[in-house]
Amino acid sequence: MSVLPDPGASRAVLIGTSRYDHLEQLPAVSNNLTALAALLSGPLSLRLPASHVTVVENPPGPGTVMDPLRQAAAEATDTLIVYYAGHGLIDPHDTLTLALPHTLPDRIETSLNYDWLRQILLTSHAQRHVVLLDCCYSGLALGRMNASQGLADQAAVEGTFLLAASAETRTALAPVGDPHTAFTGALLDTLSHGIPGGPPLLDLETIYRHLRLTLEARAHPVPQARNRNSGARLALARNHADLPAAPDTHVAGTQPDRRPWPDPSSIRTVTGFFTNLAAVREISGLTQQEVSRRSAGQISTGTISRLVNRHTLPATWSTTAAYLAACGVPDDQIQQWHGAWQELRRNTPAPREGGASTPGGNTTELRKVRWRLSALWRDRGH
Template structure:
């Protein structure tokens, strides 16, 4: 069963190198980082709090990347996403090396061995699931060695994870001249932003991989590789935007729909207060109802303004009644409402002040989001280790 990670218990580290001393520049990589960070924090994907996404751009030293990955691995208990875009090299032992700004061909010690990252995920990570996305390019010699031995996805796989690798044949195919994004990441962003017509309600990694293979092949680009460990393919990166209602529906129409068949968020996947409110807001999106329509379906027990205040809270309600009314008005089946109540009770018992500190952690939207973006941008500039 596909599941959306709890954003409060998940982390993402996005690494990219676009400027190099000895290798050709990849200007699209800088655009990849900003677009993917924005997507992961926005309503089209995981809705991660901004502080849970670390962007490392053009790191001069390998320790800069390793420090960011190690910290995220220590903090994440649900899902950890690690992304790299840039030049990929292969050493004499057919091991993957991620190129840094001062990396030189033939001197793999100037790059970052992927095996170092892999060891952190295997040995030091608290996360239950790992998602590794590698948007790397290779020279013809590197491809020759790769084809003779293990593939990139085999090298990079981590138990309890999903590895998605671009495995492009040449740099030009991977980063077409004049394009905003690299080919692989551009297709990835497109799939999450626009959805997959005819696809499931959640864009899980297995579905995303199959869609990207078809898309890249149709465009004449090298097809990606993937490896799944322990059902990692069931981790979703967002709701299928092509499967959502095109416009909010009226209460009467929603009342006649088969509520039990709707892809409601699973409260059993909730681990934090942030995740609780993110999933609670997703309930209304899945229902297709406006705030006013939810109010009308509550038979006067909940005003439209109360709906908005509930979804924008930063702390758990001290009583269950309003949340139960909201879920029922949205059309959530009674047995699922019982699960929601259990999740609420568990969170109340846990008393997690770090996750209830700010309203933007729950919804991460509006003016607060614009101000919050100033923090990660300045943070990753400090990480660039000049």
């Protein structure tokens, strides 16, 4: 099953070189970094906290890249995303190196060897890794196609999905006049606008297949991918082409609810709790005013806004239960949400805000919420 990472336990390091002393300039790379950082932090993708996205632009030397990589690898426990855009080179040992501003093609020590990056991933605390390489010959990171299976596997890291912009013998493309490179531009468009008819979550396998079709149709270099240990099921965004454009009129019990509600079992941090809580309303297709009306007056629009923009867990459960019920989340999933809230309350104590919920009180609260909602809908002729 596809799953979005918990943003509170995930990190992204975006590396790019747009200016070179001895190689062709790549001004689009600077735009890549800005746009991708904004997307990963914004509502269209993972909603990573800004402090969890590190941009390393035009690093003067390998050390400038390795230090933030090590820090992110140590901090991430869910997902670590590493992106590089710039020139890719092949060193005398037939391995991929990532060019930096002062790189000299005949001096490998002036570039960043991909294997150094890979070694950091091997020591990472994250359960999953995503490596996105937008550079020439980036397919080398997957291993030579004519190499033995054992040698090719050495290029991968367990729990990793590696997506390369081009094959091992092909250059990548930065179309003149375009704001982004070909690969990253297509990736940004996919995550921002979704895939019509695609699955609710845009996992890496889906993204890869869509990028292949899109870029091949444009006669651009075709991306390559390697997956280890179900890394392909990790999603980078919801499919915005499939989200409801109008309020959802689903009424509990009338038909199966197949909406792609966030999975409470994937929540590990307080940040992840509120990120997913905000996503609930987006998936419902309801405005804050409509959620308030459907709550039978239990929560105002101001309360909804404060709830999804909090940084500490609420001390009581009733407001969150009313919000989830008004958005249309099924009862069994609301129980799972309550379990996630309880687990986080145990592990991350927060200031009390008007009293704590009583053990087992979630069922009573939920019944009250459902009764009030049912009464309201009956009164309005639903």
